[in-house]
Amino acid sequence: MMAFYAVGSAAAGTILMSRIYCILSRVAGACLITLAVFLFAQPAWADQTVVAADSAQVDCQASAKDLTRISLVDDEFASVSKISTGNPQDDFSVVNEPVRGDIYLSVPEGFGRPALSFFGTSKRGYVYKFVCRIAGDQAAQVFVSNPAIAREKAAEGSPQQVAAGPQDAAVELVQAMYANSVADGYEMRQRALKPVYVGKLKVQMIAEYRGQDLTGKVLRIENTGDAPTELTERTVAPASALAVSIAEPKLDPGKVTTAYLVSQTVR
Secondary structure (H helix, E strand, C coil): CHHHHHHHHHHHHHHHHCCCCCHHHHHHHHHHHHHHHHHHCCCCCCCEEEECCCCCEEEEEECCCCCEEEEECCCCEEEEECCCCCCHHHCCEEEECCCCCCEEEECCCCCCCCEEEEEEEECCCCEEEEEEEECCCCCEEEEEECHHHHHHHHHHCCCCCCCCCHHHHHHHHHHHHHCCCCCCCEEEEECCCCCEEECCEEEEEEEEEEECCEEEEEEEEEECCCCCEECCHHHHCCCCCCEEEECCCEECCCCEEEEEEEEECCC
16 A cells, blocks of 8 residues: 555655646645655554553564564563454454564454554563554564562562582573573573483473583473473482572473573683
């Protein structure tokens, strides 16, 4: 539709500009051609960054044909609450990605509503109301930033006692990996290595934090068996590990969890 208006404006402007003896027509033609250039130059929807406080409404745009990713800056989604209409053509789906804590929205073909709405609760305890207009064919991304989290992080980063030893530093690195942030003195690489199987467990490294003295690894663990299993430090980490944290130690069949390991850097 926008292209139609742009072509029409350009054509009308060209006709008016051709009337060399009528100054008014030439001015109007120039205006129409300028409008056409502006319409042709309209950019596609870029990534959307929204600043929102607790309990605020987040206005955004969701893709009509592709996935829409919503990510909370320095936070993760814990749950999403929405009403099911019972009509497949008027309902939308939400998938919670467990590793980074993002959600992905998709609407069915022929979705009749102009917008979708739902509530999202974060792991830090914040609640947001999302109202997303449906438009565009390309995948979309929405990043939600809460100023209160920035203040919390600033308070956490205030001067404290220096870590007494490698064990304390390892615990701090585990906390940084769990918060999906990069600790000072570490280089974070997001890499998905080929998974390995430990019995019925499918284990895959998805990120590595490398520092001068310590190295942290983020593991994705999936239970491919038919029975629940209890994950322990001995299950997922070598004896040399300085710190181990498992998000969900009890893993049901088909479920996925994340483990965080810290060990001495091998030079």
